[in-house]
Amino acid sequence: MKARTMMRSVMAALLLGTTATACASTTATTPSSTTAPPPATIRPPDPASVAANELGSVPILMYHRVENDPASEYDQTPAKFTAELDRLYREGYRPTTLAHYITGTMDLAAGTHPVVLTFDDSTTTQLALTATGDPAPGCAVALLEDFATQHPGFTATATFYVNNDPFADDPRALPWLARHGYEIGAHTATHANLSTLDAAGVQREFVQNLRAIKTAVPDAPVRSMALPLGVYPRDHALATGGSWDGTPYTFDSVLLVGANPASSPYTAVDPAAIPRIRSGRSPVQFDSTYWLDYLAAHPDERYTSDGDPTRISFPRALAPTLAPAKVPAAQPY
Numbered sequence: 001m002k003a004r005t006m007m008r009s010v011m012a013a014l015l016l017g018t019t020a021t022a023c024a025s026t027t028a029t030t031p032s033s034t035t036a037p038p039p040a041t042i043r044p045p046d047p048a049s050v051a052a053n054e055l056g057s058v059p060i061l062m063y064h065r066v067e068n069d070p071a072s073e074y075d076q077t078p079a080k081f082t083a084e085l086d087r088l089y090r091e092g093y094r095p096t097t098l099a100h101y102i103t104g105t106m107d108l109a110a111g112t113h114p115v116v117l118t119f120d121d122s123t124t125t126q127l128a129l130t131a132t133g134d135p136a137p138g139c140a141v142a143l144l145e146d147f148a149t150q151h152p153g154f155t156a157t158a159t160f161y162v163n164n165d166p167f168a169d170d171p172r173a174l175p176w177l178a179r180h181g182y183e184i185g186a187h188t189a190t191h192a193n194l195s196t197l198d199a200a201g202v203q204r205e206f207v208q209n210l211r212a213i214k215t216a217v218p219d220a221p222v223r224s225m226a227l228p229l230g231v232y233p234r235d236h237a238l239a240t241g242g243s244w245d246g247t248p249y250t251f252d253s254v255l256l257v258g259a260n261p262a263s264s265p266y267t268a269v270d271p272a273a274i275p276r277i278r279s280g281r282s283p284v285q286f287d288s289t290y291w292l293d294y295l296a297a298h299p300d301e302r303y304t305s306d307g308d309p310t311r312i313s314f315p316r317a318l319a320p321t322l323a324p325a326k327v328p329a330a331q332p333y
């Protein structure tokens with residue numbers, strides 16, 4: 001983490017036309033005779049020149065355990081996880097969070113593609129902290145942080161869907177994630193199969209989960225929920241809102257288990273049924289390898305950023321798929 005912070009400050013210093021080591025001396029001897037020109041306004045490029053398509057689809061990848069001897073189809077080795085990060089980077093994907101995706105606030109460089117990395121079940125294969133409070137070597141967060149440090153423009157961020165007593169009940173874990181730019185989402189208190197519970201049981205699972213998260217990280221909003229096992233409660237409405245023991249809850253987005261890329265947030269996306277793509281130890285139908293291959297072969301179907309968070313750029317032929325509420329920001333070409 002320190003390395004990444006340092007890289008950011010060095011990059012900021014480079015943008016300001018100085019160097020990190022020069023900062024101290026410039027404050028000591030501010031030249032009065034020369035005034036630096038104001039920075040030129042950085043304009044996003046012509047959307048057509050980067051083939052911007054902000055109505056294209058977004059892969060939301062689903063990870064479980066990251067460990068040397070993966071026990072299930074949903075788990076994978078650290079080497080495979082890092083290889084997938086490398087593929088994503090080389091193919092122009094840049095991580096964002098589920099909250100930035102669903103609210104359409106993904107701020108990505110022109111020509112790059114968003115990817116949302118999601119982790120379920122809050123295991124220590126994803127985040128374990130050392131005695132000094134750093135991610136332990138080999139856990140998924142450590143791998144992601146190291147990868148981001150070595151690959152400029154690739155942000156170490158992800159969304160974690162956690163149960164109660166997360167990360168082996170390490171009280172430092174959720175605060176660490178919140179402090180370092182990761183998003184925390186709900187995954188029920190006990191990883192319940194919601195279809196087997198009555199309405200009160202479903203709502204208890206969510207409220208107890210949210211209370212535990214809020215106790216650990218009072219300032220981290222929990223906006224989204226991933227269905228354990230991909231299974232809805234019998235009353236689907238309870239997946240997006242309810243109340244138990246006097247505590248109401250709402251989720252603005254609900255994540256499924258499978259099995260295709262998600263629609264652009266600027267189209268008629270259903271926030272109560274957002275698909276995710278599996279990534280596991282070996283190939284399965286419609287997994288991350290399948291869909292990354294597909295999107296590489298069909299680049300016109302993929303979300304490509306225009307580099308301008310205030311505009312929604314896309315080829316004019318796609319205009320009918322734009323959600324009516326987003327028309328004021330539209331920039332067809």
Ligand SMILES: [Zn+2]
Nearest residue numbers: 120121228229
């Ligand atoms: Zn789960």
